[in-house]
Amino acid sequence: MTPVQAVIAKELRGYFVSPIVYVVGAVFLLIFGLLSYLYVGFAGAQAIQLMQMQGGMAQINLNDLVFRNLFASMRIVLVIILPILTMRLFAEERKLRTFEFLMTSPIRINEIVIGKFVSVFLIYLGLVGLTVLVPTVLMLFSDFDWNPIWTGYLGMVLLGALFLSVGVFASALTENQIVAAFVSFGMLLTIWLIAGLGSLFGDTAAGRIISYVSYMEHYERLVRGLIDTSDLIYFGSGLALMLFLTHRVVESTRWK
Amino acid sequence: MSKIPDQATWYRFESGAAPFFSTVIRIDITFVIDVQNITKWYGHHTAIDRVTFSVAKGEVLAFLGPNGAGKTTTMRILTCFMPATEGTARVAGFDCTEQSLDVKRQIGYLPETPPVYQELTVTEYLTFVGRLRGITGPKLSSALDQSIGRLELGSVRHRLIGNLSRGYRQRVGLAQALLHDPPVLILDEPTVGLDPKQIIEIRELIKSLAGSHSVILSTHILPEATAVCQRVVIINKGRIVAEDTPEQLSARLRQSEKVSITLKTCPADCETTLRAIPGILNVLPGQAGGSFLIECELGRDLRDEIARVAVLSQWGLLELRTVSMTLEDVFLQLTRHEDHLSEPVEATVSASAERTDE
Numbered sequence: 001m002t003p004v005q006a007v008i009a010k011e012l013r014g015y016f017v018s019p020i021v022y023v024v025g026a027v028f029l030l031i032f033g034l035l036s037y038l039y040v041g042f043a044g045a046q047a048i049q050l051m052q053m054q055g056g057m058a059q060i061n062l063n064d065l066v067f068r069n070l071f072a073s074m075r076i077v078l079v080i081i082l083p084i085l086t087m088r089l090f091a092e093e094r095k096l097r098t099f100e101f102l103m104t105s106p107i108r109i110n111e112i113v114i115g116k117f118v119s120v121f122l123i124y125l126g127l128v129g130l131t132v133l134v135p136t137v138l139m140l141f142s143d144f145d146w147n148p149i150w151t152g153y154l155g156m157v158l159l160g161a162l163f164l165s166v167g168v169f170a171s172a173l174t175e176n177q178i179v180a181a182f183v184s185f186g187m188l189l190t191i192w193l194i195a196g197l198g199s200l201f202g203d204t205a206a207g208r209i210i211s212y213v214s215y216m217e218h219y220e221r222l223v224r225g226l227i228d229t230s231d232l233i234y235f236g237s238g239l240a241l242m243l244f245l246t247h248r249v250v251e252s253t254r255w256k
Numbered sequence: 257m258s259k260i261p262d263q264a265t266w267y268r269f270e271s272g273a274a275p276f277f278s279t280v281i282r283i284d285i286t287f288v289i290d291v292q293n294i295t296k297w298y299g300h301h302t303a304i305d306r307v308t309f310s311v312a313k314g315e316v317l318a319f320l321g322p323n324g325a326g327k328t329t330t331m332r333i334l335t336c337f338m339p340a341t342e343g344t345a346r347v348a349g350f351d352c353t354e355q356s357l358d359v360k361r362q363i364g365y366l367p368e369t370p371p372v373y374q375e376l377t378v379t380e381y382l383t384f385v386g387r388l389r390g391i392t393g394p395k396l397s398s399a400l401d402q403s404i405g406r407l408e409l410g411s412v413r414h415r416l417i418g419n420l421s422r423g424y425r426q427r428v429g430l431a432q433a434l435l436h437d438p439p440v441l442i443l444d445e446p447t448v449g450l451d452p453k454q455i456i457e458i459r460e461l462i463k464s465l466a467g468s469h470s471v472i473l474s475t476h477i478l479p480e481a482t483a484v485c486q487r488v489v490i491i492n493k494g495r496i497v498a499e500d501t502p503e504q505l506s507a508r509l510r511q512s513e514k515v516s517i518t519l520k521t522c523p524a525d526c527e528t529t530l531r532a533i534p535g536i537l538n539v540l541p542g543q544a545g546g547s548f549l550i551e552c553e554l555g556r557d558l559r560d561e562i563a564r565v566a567v568l569s570q571w572g573l574l575e576l577r578t579v580s581m582t583l584e585d586v587f588l589q590l591t592r593h594e595d596h597l598s599e600p601v602e603a604t605v606s607a608s609a610e611r612t613d614e
Binding site: 001002003005006007009010013014017018096097098100101102103104105106107108254255 | 332335368369373389432
């Protein structure tokens with residue numbers, strides 16, 4: 001087992017013995033389930049309306065009415081929930097003085113950062129994996145196209161990875177977990193709102209650049225079923241940037 | 257990782273076939289730890305100021321000093337947790353700033369607070385530590401058993417560290433430092449939080465490591481330094497004020513020989529009679545009635561003479577003994593009186609042999 005794998009295993013163990021992962025997981029799945037139920041309910045109501053107006057069977061598009069709305073709504077859920085998952089990663093090490101031990105072990109800082117990120121990402125993947133139950137159950141009762149659902153899931157995974165990397169960065173800044181959660185929450189909300197700022201500028205170069213910085217339009221395209229290389233590059237580079245900044249922050253603690 | 261040779265080794269680097277061009281470089285690795293003039297600034301505050309010392313292979317060195325003297329800072333520089341502002345520190349021949357990963361492999365470090373994860377059991381924690389240090393498979397399980405056995409953690413090995421007492425956590429911290437059997441051990445107050453029996457056991461353990469391991473330990477507890485270490489470095493306000501064996505330190509700082517006597521009857525003239533003995537510098541009344549502390553010239557043993565005078569004068573000599581300076585006295589004298597700070601000559605490295613760094 002390499003040192004990175006050792007860090008991942010230790011972090012996963014830490015998550016599963018603390019109540020955090022169970023509470024966050026339960027809330028995440030509850031909200032996902034509730035939202036799906038709501039959107040399916042709305043879609044059903046719409047179908048009934050259509051049937052009354054047209055008579056006979058009404059064709060409704062579950063992809064548009066349920067899944068697109070569902071994935072779009074999950075953004076705010078992720079903004080609120082993921083900082084709770086990441087807040088402990090570095091802050092707790094600093095609080096409990098195990099940080100010094102980690103820094104004096106023969107392991108590189110990037111291995112520590114990657115190990116910690118991968119561990120929380122695996123937990124997130126697990127939670128997202130459980131939500132596949134919803135479309136699977138719906139498949140039994142209706143017909144819909146799976147392709148936009150897969151791209152939606154890809155979007156959720158990429159967006160989650162970006163959010164987690166922001167959370168890991170925030171956790172490295174402080175030894176207080178609450179502060180870490182608030183900092184990442186604030187950063188994620190700010191990047192969200194930048195999209196609004198971009199639309200103020202309209203279709204100018206500045207407007208396009210500002211909108212590009214926000215994750216909104218990139219995520220929306222994936223939810224609509226479009227896989228664009230520029231969006232993949234956005235998420236990949238954002239993730240790399242945040243992990244790099246985390247590395248710098250962790251490294252800088254040595255010089256203080 | 258290459259094994260550290262016992263003595264300075266000659267390394268031959270040959271370029272080409274002609275031996276004429278061969279270069280012989282002597283790399284001195286007699287000292288496992290070699291610290292040269294390290295200084296650390298925290299903003300405008302100087303934590304340590306031009307600290308120089310070295311530790312030979314198999315030697316146990318105690319770092320003594322009041323709180324905030326710079327002990328932990330020095331240890332943190334040696335373990336590559338933080339770099340020094342100036343100066344160089346080398347561990348097992350590797351530079352602490354340039355080759356930190358190599359240095360970290362050579363070191364077992366116990367920080368001030370035992371670095372334990374409360375959510376893991378003792379076995380899980382030590383397994384994690386072993387994997388971080390690249391030990392895997394059967395080697396890991398034997399290293400685990402060995403360090404658990406050494407620190408008598410067998411009864412708690414499957415318990416969560418969060419539920420263990422302070423003493424056990426300290427021992428888990430020590431087990432962590434010893435796990436990979438490193439050539440260099442750096443222990444920051446290793447016996448804090450232990451009960452007296454455990455303190456003795458840990459001291460015995462550290463003593464048993466001497467010879468095969470180089471150990472630096474910091475402590476406030478002076479008898480610990482005397483009991484465990486061959487050499488003591490006293491550090492105060494970031495500067496080394498003395499470095500020697502405990503015995504030589506007390507000998508060096510002794511300005512006079514001291515003899516304590518207790519008399520059954522002491523007439524008014526006994527102080528003057530004692531002062532009249534040639535070689536006696538001062539006679540001070542002791543704490544109990546009838547006892548005196550007599551200061552004699554350095555290097556003279558006047559016990560015989562004092563006893564003769566006391567018996568002849570029929571004072572009733574009840575007790576006569578020499579008073580030696582304890583490490584506590586040395587420590588207080590060095591850290592209270594700043595005059596010694598201006599005498600860096602005192603802080604010579606006693607164990608240093610001839611050194612050639614070419």
